[in-house]
Amino acid sequence: xxxxxxxxxxxxxxxxxxxxxxxxxxxxxxxxxxxxxxxxxxxxxxxxxxxxxxxxxxxxxxxxxxxxxxxxxxxxxxxxxxxxxxxxxxxxxxxxxxxxxxxxxxxxxxxxxxxxxxxxxxxxxxxxxxxxxxxxxxxxxxxxxxxxxxxxxxxxxxxxxxxxxxxxxxxxxxxxxxxxxxxxxxxxxxxxxxxxxxxxxxxxxxxxxxxxxxxxxxxxxxxxxxxxxxxxxxxxxxxxxxxxxxxxxxxxxxxxxxxxxxxxxxxxxxxxxxxxxxxxxxxxxxxxxxxxxxxxxxxxxxxxxxxxxxxxxxxxxxxxxxxxxxxxxxxxxxxxxxxxxxxxxxxxxxxxxxxxxxxxxxxxxxxxxxxxxxxxxxxxxxxxxxxxxxxxxxxxxxxxxxxxxxxxxxxxxxxxxxx
Amino acid sequence: xxxxxxxxxxxxxxxxxxxxxxxxxxxxxxxxxxxxxxxxxxxxxxxxxxxxxxxxxxxxxxxxxxxxxxxxxxxxxxxxxxxxxxxxxxxxxxxxxxxxxxxxxxxxxxxxxxxxxxxxxxxxxxxxxxxxxxxxxxxxxxxxxxxxxxxxxxxxxxxxxxxxxxxxxxxxxxxxxxxxxxxxxxxxxxxxxxxxxxxxxxxxxxxxxxxxxxxxxxxxxxxxxxxxxxxxxxxxxxxxxxxxxxxxxxxxxxxxxxxxxxxxxxxxxxxxxxxxxxxxxxxxxxxxxxxxxxxxxxxxxxxxxxxxxxxxxxxxxxxxxxxxxxxxxxxxxxxxxxxxxxxxxxxxxxxxxxxxxxxxxxxxxxxxxxxxxxxxxxxxxxxxxxxxxxxxxxxxxxxxxxxxxxxxxxxx
Numbered sequence: 052x053x054x055x056x057x058x059x060x061x062x063x064x065x066x067x068x069x070x071x072x073x074x075x076x077x078x079x080x081x082x083x084x085x086x087x088x089x090x091x092x093x094x095x096x097x098x099x100x101x102x103x104x105x106x107x108x109x110x111x112x113x114x115x116x117x118x119x120x121x122x123x124x125x126x127x128x129x130x131x132x133x134x135x136x137x138x139x140x141x142x143x144x145x146x147x148x149x150x151x152x153x154x155x156x157x158x159x160x161x162x163x164x165x166x167x168x169x170x171x172x173x174x175x176x177x178x179x180x181x182x183x184x185x186x187x188x189x190x191x192x193x194x195x196x197x198x199x200x201x202x203x204x205x206x207x208x209x210x211x212x213x214x215x216x217x218x219x220x221x222x223x224x225x226x227x228x229x230x231x232x233x234x235x236x237x238x239x240x241x242x243x244x245x246x247x248x249x250x251x252x253x254x255x256x257x258x259x260x261x262x263x264x265x266x267x268x269x270x271x272x273x274x275x276x277x278x279x280x281x282x283x284x285x286x287x288x289x290x291x292x293x294x295x296x297x298x299x300x301x302x303x304x305x306x307x308x309x310x311x312x313x314x315x316x317x318x319x320x321x322x323x324x325x326x327x328x329x330x331x332x333x334x335x336x337x338x339x340x341x342x343x344x345x346x347x348x349x350x351x352x353x354x355x356x357x358x359x360x361x362x363x364x365x366x367x368x369x370x371x372x373x374x375x376x377x378x379x380x381x382x383x384x385x386x387x388x389x390x391x392x393x394x395x396x397x398x399x400x401x402x403x404x405x406x407x408x409x410x411x412x413x414x415x416x417x418x419x420x421x422x423x424x425x426x427x428x429x430x431x432x433x434x435x436x437x438x439x440x441x442x443x444x445x446x447x448x449x450x451x452x453x454x455x456x457x458x459x460x461x462x463x464x465x466x467x468x469x470x
Numbered sequence: 471x472x473x474x475x476x477x478x479x480x481x482x483x484x485x486x487x488x489x490x491x492x493x494x495x496x497x498x499x500x501x502x503x504x505x506x507x508x509x510x511x512x513x514x515x516x517x518x519x520x521x522x523x524x525x526x527x528x529x530x531x532x533x534x535x536x537x538x539x540x541x542x543x544x545x546x547x548x549x550x551x552x553x554x555x556x557x558x559x560x561x562x563x564x565x566x567x568x569x570x571x572x573x574x575x576x577x578x579x580x581x582x583x584x585x586x587x588x589x590x591x592x593x594x595x596x597x598x599x600x601x602x603x604x605x606x607x608x609x610x611x612x613x614x615x616x617x618x619x620x621x622x623x624x625x626x627x628x629x630x631x632x633x634x635x636x637x638x639x640x641x642x643x644x645x646x647x648x649x650x651x652x653x654x655x656x657x658x659x660x661x662x663x664x665x666x667x668x669x670x671x672x673x674x675x676x677x678x679x680x681x682x683x684x685x686x687x688x689x690x691x692x693x694x695x696x697x698x699x700x701x702x703x704x705x706x707x708x709x710x711x712x713x714x715x716x717x718x719x720x721x722x723x724x725x726x727x728x729x730x731x732x733x734x735x736x737x738x739x740x741x742x743x744x745x746x747x748x749x750x751x752x753x754x755x756x757x758x759x760x761x762x763x764x765x766x767x768x769x770x771x772x773x774x775x776x777x778x779x780x781x782x783x784x785x786x787x788x789x790x791x792x793x794x795x796x797x798x799x800x801x802x803x804x805x806x807x808x809x810x811x812x813x814x815x816x817x818x819x820x821x822x823x824x825x826x827x828x829x830x831x832x833x834x835x836x837x838x839x840x841x842x843x844x845x846x847x848x849x850x851x852x853x854x855x856x857x858x859x860x861x862x863x864x865x866x867x868x869x870x871x872x873x874x875x876x877x878x879x880x881x882x
Contacts, residue, residue: 280740283702310746317748321699321740327729328764329736335754345747 057151058467059144060106061194062460065186065451066096067171067178068217068224069253069367071312071359072296073319076275076285081128082234083213086275086282087289089226090296091217092369093245094253095448098401101182102454103167104461105190107153111162117461117469118167118183125165132210133188134163141195158195166461166469171443177255178361184211185218189451201450205239221245221449223300225293245447248303251369252376252405255443256383258336258364265330267362270323277327284322289315305371309354312369313344316359323362332362336387336438340366343386347379355379377408380442384411385420387439401443476570477879478563479525480613481872484605484863485515486590486597487636487643488672488786490731490778491715492738495694495704500547501653502632505694505701506708508645509715510636511788512664513672514860517820520601521866522586523873524609526572530581536873536881537586537602544584551629552607553582560614577614584609585873585881590855596674597780603630604637608863620862624658640664640861642719644712664859667722670788671795671824672857675802677755677783678850684749686781689742696746703741708734724790728773731788732763735778742781751781755850759785762805765843766798774798792824799828799856800835801842806851821856 074089114134116125125131141158145151153161167186169179188208192199205216209226216237217224222244229237265273274281292311299307323330333341341358348354356379357369368383370376380399389398395417399406406412411420454460463470493508533544533553544550560577564570572580586605588598607627611618624635628645635656636643641663648656684692693700711730718726742749752760760777767773775798776788789795799818803825808817818825866872875882 279707280699280702280737283699283706287702288698313748314744314746317746318699318744321744324743325733325737325740327733327736329760331757331760334757338750338753341748341750349747 055109057149058106058108058110058464059146059149059151059153059194060104060460060462060464060467061190062102062104062454062457063186063190063193063451064096064100064102064454065182065189065218066093066221066448067099067101067182068093068214069178069359069361070214070217071308071357072289072292072315074213074226075271075319075322076281077213077271079232079234080272082237083209084234084237085213085226085228086285088228088293089214089217090242090293090300091214091224091226092251092253092447093218093221093224093450095245095402095445097448098443098445099171099177099182101167101169101179101186102459102461103165103183103186103190105187105194106164106462106467107161107194108164108467109161111164111467114163114165116165116167119169120469129184129211133184133207134191136207136210137188137191137195137197140192140197140199142198144194144196163191164462164467168461177257177365178214180212181214181218184208184215185451187211188215189219190453193453202238202240206235206237209234209237209239219450222247222447225297241450242297242300245449248300248447250303250372251447252373253445253447254368254370254376254379254383255445256340256366256368256387257440257443258334258340258366259438259440260334260364264332264363270326270330270362273328273330274322274326278322278325280325281322284318288318305357306354308369309348309357312357312359320360332364333360334364337364337366339386340368340383343382344368347382373405373408376444377405380405380409380444381411381420383439383442384409384417388417388420390437397441399442399444401445403444405444474528476568477525477527477529477876478565478568478570478572478613479523479872479874479876479879480609481521481523481866481869482605482609482612482863483515483866484520484522484601484608484637485512485640485860486518486520486601487512487633488597488778488780489633489636490727490776491708491711491734493632493645494690494738494741495700496632496690497647498651498653499691501656502628503653503656504632504645504647505704507647507712508633508636509661509712509719510633510643510645511670511672512637512640512643512860512862514664514821514857515864516860517855517857518590518596518601520586520588520598520605521871521873522584522602522605522609524606524613525583525874525879526580526613527583527879528580530583530879533582533584535584535586538588539881548603548630552603552626553610555626555629556607556610556614556616559611559616559618561617563613563615582610583874583879587873596676596784597633599631600633600637603627603634604863606630607634608638609865612865621657621659625654625656628653628656628658638862641666641859644716660862661716661719664861667719667859669722669791670859671792672859673787673789673795673798673802673824674855674857675759675785675787675806676852676855677753677759677785678852679753679783683751683782689745689749689781692747692749693741693745697741697744699744700741703737707737724776725773727788728767728776731776731778739779751783752779753783756783756785758805759787762801762842763787766801766841769841769843795824795856796827797838797841799824799854801838802851802854803828804834804838805842816853818854818856820854821858824856825854
């Protein structure tokens, strides 16, 4: 029989997520099992997402993957673990339209082509691995007709990148640390969907960084090995915070949410500082943003904005509601104006309809900004141009979906090669 | 009897100190009792010191104090506690030369004039309160002929400013946290004197700071109230480190000293970050200096430089020996060059022999380039101070150094 040339493809889109109770430290490096639970909010994939096309064909002679247009190696254990785990769960697939049938047992002999693309810069410290591995696992599960719920799939994504497991759901998600050695109970579950608390507006300040940062993987390993505060955090502090955060999310209690989110972010960075050698992810600009938010919340009497920072200097700010978000953006643009001749539409991306509400979509918007009335102390002079590269305005968002529109596929439907 | 006009004066000089195992957090705000022990190194008063002249005269109508030339109020509890405690221990004093006699019971009716001066800028975050209160208590003890050893005096200085108690000794000093409620056992003791480990060279980088910093007093109170990591540090981590540090100092074990000093500094700042609202004392320049030292120690194979930071962005770097200090100075001047037209005499203060040996001409030697790695980011250092471990408080016999006029008892 002549080599069959059919190509069967699925394209999926997956969001990224930001932890509000942080994951930092593994108890098992090979299976990627954490030392504590974590909770995250999923961001709207309209603004930040990974799109992945997975394809299978008897004409493919080996597994291949392209990431943001460049071919990468799949030989690392993280990719191998995900591929092995998902293949072992493959089911029968039938595409009646194309007349293709793949039996369960055929999958182990077939090879895959995978193309993945982030719609945000990888170097911006915006957790592209999480979205990437989640998308890989989700799309392969669809391709291979894997009959597992998202929590089961999350245990596979987890083996690619810990925080990827939380991107299998929208809204607010908890990664339960689990207690089994094989990690089968270390899975993500949804706490609330993205509609539950849709008042929240999320503004990310992408902060210019001169340093090459310590990777999360090696950083958290060094913390586990050398920080004398980490175990206390994992055993004594986080379990309580997890319960309190679940309550806060359930009740839409923004004051508690803020207190927990900010203190957990700070404690994570404190543990990084307590590491040998010390790890500094936040910089002076990050600190100035924290200062601005802390002052604002105090002057309002009740918290208006929560902040959290991952393993990098970017600030993720969560505003109580749209009105607060508009004020927040005005304050941020006052203290961190764009360089001259910067188009506002490239300085505030994502949901930039907020620019109009902030009165900043005109030519002279930024010059006319007044210092925020809430902030009486000067947090520093206004000439911090260039300290923030740009802002992204977004919101809590939905989980992974299959994209039916073939024009969004990243691989050519005939050749299975990148378009 | 006509009003007596005699004036009795004593002038003393006291060093400042830098903690290598940090004090951060009180269990008693009034008596200033800490939640853990701390250990410090006393800096050479030739380079950083407080000078205090204390005087007594029947013609003084109230207690008065001048700090760096400005009159200040003595009404705060810290000053009041120190004055009360030292007065209650006053004894008979006789100045045969001047024919003056002060009996023990006279002190409570006599008033004091005090003038104090730091030879380093107060705004530079160089722990002026510690040296200041130590000097006040030491000078008054001499004036009033108080018969107490330095540890007992340290319990009084402690009530002015916690870390002041450690400035009653030279060399390496430990402040025992104590466990009595009245704080009588919360005192400083000397671990070793300033000659024990005199190879060490200390270089302080005074880092420019845009921010007005949170005061230590309120900062540590906020940490006690809100940091969930602080109690664990105080109860579990510090006691072990104190014992290890005492050993390291005794044995001149620089490797252990460095590991303990650096990790304790970082953990103190970690607890500050874990406070609500978070406190950031170190800035990007501080981080760059840490990065430089960490790279240096890794490339040297064995630690050559320890770093520690107090409640501010200034870096206190402790070099293993003079050779390392000279190389470090070269590396620092390369990474943090002075602005054009800066007089080197105002850019490197203290022991200038180090910078003279470092020289400013020519290329940076490759060995040092390897140690500092790729340093292409600028930082802001206002100036450097070169010093060393130093001696404890002394009385200055030279009357020309007195800050008060011997006749009037007013500032010169």
